[in-house]
Amino acid sequence: MNFSEVFKLSSLLCKFSPDGKYLASCVRYRLVIRDVNTLQVLQLYTCLDQIQHAEWSADSRFILCAMYKRGLVQVWSLEQPEWHCRIDEGSAGLAASCWSPDGRHILNTTEFHLRITVWSLCTKSVSYIKYPKACQQGISFTRDGRYLALAERRDCKDHVSVFVCSDWQLLRHFDTETQDLAGIEWAPNGCVLAVWDTCLEYKVLLYSLDGRLLSAYCAYEWSLGVKSVAWSPSSQFLAVGSYDGKVRILNHVTWKMITEFGHPATVTNPKIVVYKEAEKNPRLALGRLAFPPPRAAAGAASSTESKYEIASAPVSLQTLKPIADRANPKVGIGALAFSPDNYFLATRNDSVPNAVWIWDIQKLKLFVVLEQLSPVRSFQWDPQQPRLAICTGGSKVYLWSPAGCVSVQVPGEGEHSVPGFLLAGCRRDSSGRAQPGSFVSLSVSSGKRPSQSPACTAWHWPGCKKAP
């Protein structure tokens, strides 16, 4: 595994271009574009203010930098460094900004979700979409980039509008039978829209592209409902994770539940492999232990090497007792993701925060459980292989594939041998879409020196470049 040197970073903004050739990272008001292979700086753009959001266009030719505080969006072209574009939302303010899939339009959501402004880079035309709903996932483009589904709220009722992305014409507009719509997502084939209600009610609605209600699914009532939803890449399954700690898989023919994946705290089936992360304690010679321990050693202690051990049959996982009287209780399936080849589903139960369950979708059975030493922050599948990257907020990244799993220490201390610097952990890792196996681990330092700001390390998994 190859690691780059550590790059500076602000606001944890670091993005691979969709074609996997470039890496954009933001350092305060500067945007740095690097080549992925050589990691040499290709372009350096200076924005008007500290960048709060950056996003590549789908064709990797443009990159937008949003400065929410000033209501500004700046767009840069990679091919023409002198080209620039500045969009000012003025007094309406800016709450969110994103590209349309064609890479020629920018959708800006104003503050208070008053409207969405669609700016075109091709023509002077500006389109407005009113009444967008402020919710968890209110905007969804189809994968082919043709349609946009938008959750709206009008007259205290939820609606969904389907727009044609080519000319932003309204194609369909229908109200949904939801109390308080929480999210929408297109199926990867772009023909079915999944709509789910707020967590207070378990309700998943499936709409056809033409606005027909295909099916409504409700697993239970009178309890906290849907927490996370994911389509399988083949559009064949819809996985719904809920607050009762179960994932329900709906099929695409009858839209009924095929199976239910419970997440018990004890794994009893001996066929299921349970990988347990274990600390590999470096053997410290007693004579060498100095008192007081040097700071460097103290820093290293937090990032001791770890390895996976295969635990034998009845394994009980660490569970968390949820605090009942607080909002957003730590229960239920907080995250779930299908592998790009449809074979696996990775889930995390928030009440068992240290574990990642990996389910075999072919057999519809539990396949592997990974138990980490610390709570799993996020996980992401490799876009080309059935390989899962997990991070727990430590200085390590964990990789799982059907062949096994490894824990990788992201180097940091080596370069930063400044006393007092401490690599607190990777907050997030994102993987390039077309460039397999390239990871960026974003890390925050809790260093005392202000110059030791957040940093990122790009690294490769060996052999991934040979992959087709």
Added chain:
Amino acid sequence: MGEWMTVTDPHLSSESKNICQYTSETKMSPSSLYSQQVLCSSIPLSKNVHSFFSAFCTEENIEQSISYLDQELTTFGFPSLYEESKGKDTKRELNIVAVLNCMNELLVLQRKNLLAQENVETQNLKLGSDMDHLQNCYAKLKEQLETCRREMIGLQERDRQLQCKNRNLHQLLKNEKDEVQKLQNIIASRATQYNHDMKRKEREYNKLKERLHQLVMNKKDKKIAMEVLNYVGRADGKRGSWRTGKTEARNEDEMYKILLNDYEYRQKQILMENAELKKVLQQMKKEMISLLSPQKQKPRERADDSTGTVISDAEEDAGELSRESLWDLSCETVREQLTNSIRKQWRILKSHVEKLDNQVSKVHLEGFNDEDVISRQDHEQETEKLELEIQQCKEMIKTQQQLLQQQLATACDDDTTSLLRDCYLLEEKERLKEEWSLFKEQKKNFEKERRSFTEAAIRLGLERKAFEEERASWLKQQFLNMTTFDHQNSENMKLFSAFSGTSDRDSLTVHSRPRQKKPHGVSNGSLVCASKLTKSLPASPSTSDFCQTRSCASEHSSISVLNITPEETKPNQVGGEVTSQKWSTAPGSQEGCYSGCSLTHTNSHVEKDDLP
């Protein structure tokens, strides 16, 4: 009587007195005070009797007392004490005989009474003890009753408490239910209120938003703008089109096209899946047919009516179906045909299996009658035998286990260990005996062999003598022939013989080793004999300790052979063939030894070849 008196304890006597008093009081008339007195006095000590009577009768009142006694006695039914008076006014005379009779009778009566009294007393005692026992029982039962009563009270109390609790709980439940109802109502009302509020708030919010929107949008905000250096071409390279009604229609069309495509794709997939399933079904059917077809012949031959025709039908169907491409047919017809044919075949298969079952059972029935098959009795006997064997084995295992456990348990127990040791000794003794017998047998065999060997040796000696004679004659002839033989040649001869001798020795030492290692056996014994023979042919080892010689011989053999060889080589100086021949004649000698000898032989030949 006196004895009894002394035996009775005062307490008892007083008691009996009481009883007597009681009886006299109830039964007797008050006039019978005297008898009572008598009765009373009869129990107290006998020494009082005399004084009592003396008090009753004095010198003065003999007459009165006699008359009184007479009176009394007559009233009790005794004969009068007086002689019967002949005359009226004549003084009646005391009849002594009558008195004595009376006395005797009285005494008898007294004895009887005493006996009765004794009986009564024992009975009384018995009854008393019975009474005591009963009283005890009564007390116990009373106690029990008391405890039971207490328990019952406790239980009742508990029951009452539980009931109370139950009532309370019921009340609580009711309360809770009410509460729940209330809360539900509250929740519902709150929910409606909340919804209402939410709606209100949302409306307000919407109003505000609207206003804000108006404010923000209406005011020609100069700031809302986009600065672009130059516009970029569309990603698809086309120019943007005007929005018209047509575009809308086109969009619709496109949407439906997409949907249609999706549905078509899905249909295709489903069709494919269907085809796959049909294929599987078809295959299954074919296999079924092939499975059933050999059966088909038989029923036809037997002119079995139903199955054969059905099968043929099914076959025809199958042929039809296989000829046509399945997915060309409309789903329903195919389905019908397929299901029908499958059903038919299934029926056939089922009947076939049933038939087979019947056959099997028939065969079973026939089999019992058949002689080839083991009859039931034999079978049972066999099983019984086997069971018995199993039982025995089990027992043996058990005993073994016990022994083992004992051995384990009594590792420290000296007595048992000694016993066990004895046991083992006995066992060992037996084993030794067996070994001894075996050994004896071996010995016998050995002796037989030795005898034969000696005979052979004698024969050999004779032969040898003849041979030596021959050799002598031959040598003589040679000598005569080679009178011109020079001195050098003879020296050469010597050299070779010395060489051959050493090599011989070496080979022998080498080959004698494996002999030592060999375990004791019969072959070894014969071998030893052979070695012995080489040493001294007629000499035989002492028969008594043959075994010792056997064990030692193997060790000695090499030495003995080594000892021999120099002796043997001396005469061999003349020619190596002799030794080799001699070795080869040794019966049962090892191959190694033999080869060693042959080696010397060849060597000698080589030497000879070197000779000019």
